[in-house]
Amino acid sequence: MNLVAENLCYKPDDQYHLNDVSFNFKKGNIYTILGRTLSGKTTLLKTIAGLLTPDTGEIQFEEKDFLKVPVWERNIAMVYQQFINYPHLNVFENVAFPLKQRKVKDQEINNVVMKSLKSVGLEGYENRKIQELSGGQQQRVSLARSLVKNAKILLLDEPLVNLDYKLREQLREEFKNIFSQGLSEESIVIFSTTDPKEAMELNGEVIVLDEGKVLQFGPAKEIFENPKTLRVAEISNDPPMNILKASIESNQIIFEGIKVQIPNHLSNLDIKNFNLGIRASDIELNDNGFEFEVELAEISGSETLLHLKRGNSKIITSIEEVMNFNIHDKVKINFNTNKAYVFDENEILASSPFGGSYV
Amino acid sequence: MEKLYKFLKYFFITFWAVFVVAPFLWALTTSFKDFNSVNGGATYIPWVDFEPKLEGWRVLIKSPANGGVDIIEPYFNSLFVTCTASLISIVLGTLSAYALSRFTFKAGFVKNNDITFFFISQRIMPPIVLSIPFFLFLGAINLLDSLIGLIVVYIVLLMPIAVWIMVDFFNKVPREIDETALIDGCNPYQAFFKVVLPNSIPGLIVAGMFCIIFGWIDFFFAFILTFTEVQLLPVKIVALNSSITPWWSLSASALVSVAPLIIVAFIVERYLSKGNLSGAIK
Numbered sequence: 001m002n003l004v005a006e007n008l009c010y011k012p013d014d015q016y017h018l019n020d021v022s023f024n025f026k027k028g029n030i031y032t033i034l035g036r037t038l039s040g041k042t043t044l045l046k047t048i049a050g051l052l053t054p055d056t057g058e059i060q061f062e063e064k065d066f067l068k069v070p071v072w073e074r075n076i077a078m079v080y081q082q083f084i085n086y087p088h089l090n091v092f093e094n095v096a097f098p099l100k101q102r103k104v105k106d107q108e109i110n111n112v113v114m115k116s117l118k119s120v121g122l123e124g125y126e127n128r129k130i131q132e133l134s135g136g137q138q139q140r141v142s143l144a145r146s147l148v149k150n151a152k153i154l155l156l157d158e159p160l161v162n163l164d165y166k167l168r169e170q171l172r173e174e175f176k177n178i179f180s181q182g183l184s185e186e187s188i189v190i191f192s193t194t195d196p197k198e199a200m201e202l203n204g205e206v207i208v209l210d211e212g213k214v215l216q217f218g219p220a221k222e223i224f225e226n227p228k229t230l231r232v233a234e235i236s237n238d239p240p241m242n243i244l245k246a247s248i249e250s251n252q253i254i255f256e257g258i259k260v261q262i263p264n265h266l267s268n269l270d271i272k273n274f275n276l277g278i279r280a281s282d283i284e285l286n287d288n289g290f291e292f293e294v295e296l297a298e299i300s301g302s303e304t305l306l307h308l309k310r311g312n313s314k315i316i317t318s319i320e321e322v323m324n325f326n327i328h329d330k331v332k333i334n335f336n337t338n339k340a341y342v343f344d345e346n347e348i349l350a351s352s353p354f355g356g357s358y359v
Numbered sequence: 360m361e362k363l364y365k366f367l368k369y370f371f372i373t374f375w376a377v378f379v380v381a382p383f384l385w386a387l388t389t390s391f392k393d394f395n396s397v398n399g400g401a402t403y404i405p406w407v408d409f410e411p412k413l414e415g416w417r418v419l420i421k422s423p424a425n426g427g428v429d430i431i432e433p434y435f436n437s438l439f440v441t442c443t444a445s446l447i448s449i450v451l452g453t454l455s456a457y458a459l460s461r462f463t464f465k466a467g468f469v470k471n472n473d474i475t476f477f478f479i480s481q482r483i484m485p486p487i488v489l490s491i492p493f494f495l496f497l498g499a500i501n502l503l504d505s506l507i508g509l510i511v512v513y514i515v516l517l518m519p520i521a522v523w524i525m526v527d528f529f530n531k532v533p534r535e536i537d538e539t540a541l542i543d544g545c546n547p548y549q550a551f552f553k554v555v556l557p558n559s560i561p562g563l564i565v566a567g568m569f570c571i572i573f574g575w576i577d578f579f580f581a582f583i584l585t586f587t588e589v590q591l592l593p594v595k596i597v598a599l600n601s602s603i604t605p606w607w608s609l610s611a612s613a614l615v616s617v618a619p620l621i622i623v624a625f626i627v628e629r630y631l632s633k634g635n636l637s638g639a640i641k
Contacts, residue, residue: 046538049538049542050541051538051541051542070546071538071541071542072541072542072543072544072545072546073544074542076542077542078538078539078542080535080539082533082535084533084535084536084538084539085539086536086539086540086554086558087536087558088554088557088558097543098543098544101543101544101545101549102544142539145543149543
């Protein structure tokens with residue numbers, strides 16, 4: 001009864017958009033596809049929707065060959081990142097459209113549409129034209145339209161990306177509520193995003209996709225705690241995890257002329273040269289720390305992102321307050337090595353503070 | 360400076376408006392004059408300068424035997440040919456434009472853009488190049504000097520316009536709208552008729568307008584491909600020799616012949632300002 005894909009490949013030009021993608025999605029769960037732009041997220045969603053046919057591979061749903069079912073018979077719903085609605089219809093007609101297509105009785109359409117509009121907070125907007133709504137409201141209309149169908153598979157392609165910061169936060173909260181209340185145990189929600197924070201917040205299963213390939217598939221917590229490879233660590237952290245070339249000598253970790261004590265979780269490490277991964281949030285300003293030069297300082301919300309440089313190494317740190325720095329300022333920082341990751345020379349996780357290892 | 364700019368702006372707008380409207384005014388006043396008023400020097404204001412007469416307009420509906428110019432039959436011929444050809448061109452052109460915009464065609468080195476160019480190339484050729492093939496072709500299928508024959512030729516001439524405008528228009532309608540329609544349970548035909556077409560009304564109207572204008576004003580093919588049986592309005596008007604037909608009748612028939620285009624322009628202007636696609640994608 002699951003949505004099962006096996007070895008999906010799609011290569012319309014000289015690059016793989018999907019490269020040997022396999023998964024098994026169970027009903028009643030939320031799945032997040034996490035990947036940078038052009039990593040194949042939309043391609044994967046469109047393939048599941050049936051808008052694209054993969055070159056090779058199979059998709060099965062409820063024990064049927066899904067690739068043989070045309071889009072319009074698949075009972076899916078999809079929300080695009082570009083707020084797609086029918087411009088010639090008003091809000092009510094937009095939401096009612098899929099039901100009318102199914103020839104549902106008018107009375108029932110009325111009830112269901114009103115309920116759906118209420119759940120996305122658009123009560124009283126039934127007769128508005130789509131063009132009169134703000135971006136966030138337009139996206140709510142398309143969400144309402146996708147919820148009204150009671151689809152077995154709900155696809156959301158970066159639904160929050162074109163919204164401003166405030167609205168994104170708000171709608172993300174609402175999504176969580178809607179997913180937990182409005183959807184039955186019978187449906188699968190697939191949500192794609194570039195934002196690791198979104199993936200973590202939705203707290204479902206996460207697929208990390210890069211260049212059409214599945215890098216890691218597991219619960220959000222697992223991806224965050226034990227990223228399988230260096231690339232996963234980069235994609236699943238915002239700002240990306242800092243990677244430093246490091247080595248071990250006489251019980252000390254050495255990188256860029258900095259020597260630090262080996263933390264407990266790395267004491268049994270048996271490789272000499274490796275990539276040390278430290279999250280931006282695990283680096284703090286400290287007067288007794290190591291000197292770095294400021295390359296760029298950006299204030300985002302209530303935190304300051306500092307781009308620092310020392311020798312050939314560049315790192316990013318996030319400071320939980322708004323501070324002003326000038327370019328070329330010298331700052332002193334300390335590394336919280338208790339939270340450090342080690343990736344071996346093949347960029348595979350060798351040790352994590354949470355005990356994971358793929359070597 | 361601001362004032363000067365404003366003055367210049369309105370000056371040129373007024374100048375241009377007068378420039379455009381003056382010939383119509385001239386034709387309008389002349390159509391209500393009789394022999395004495397026309398030959399009595401420049402007069403423009405009815406009832407003051409001259410006494411308006413309906414003679415010029417009456418001539419239009421009289422039969423030639425009674426000294427009329429008989430433009431009623433050519434007029435309806437023209438209306439029929441233009442409207443039928445435009446309608447068929449719009450229907451066929453819209454369908455092919457949608458296909459060219461949404462699907463990928465490939466036959467050897469020929470791709471979508473080449474097919475679109477092939478359509479447009481029909482209009483790039485000088486009409487004289489097309490006249491002989493058209494003449495021979497219509498002759499071969501026995502449709503010379505007939506309304507059907509003219510309609511066939513006009514479809515060939517008008518469809519490229521429709522395809523050209525509609526391809527451009529469909530390319531601007533986000534593909535995601537079609538996809539959403541498919542996801543919402545429409546098959547491709549329903550997606551086209553229920554979603555894409557209703558959102559393309561401004562494009563359809565522009566394309567229709569151009570088809571009607573180009574069909575209505577065509578003289579060349581109407582002249583070459585008809586002889587005695589069938590006559591279209593442009594040919595008829597040219598045939599009204601000013602030495603035989605009086606000025607006032609010529610003016611009246613000229614006004615009657617542009618009337619449909621003026622009506623078309625008014626309708627189009629209404630529609631163009633009303634419809635837009637901005638709500639589809641932000």
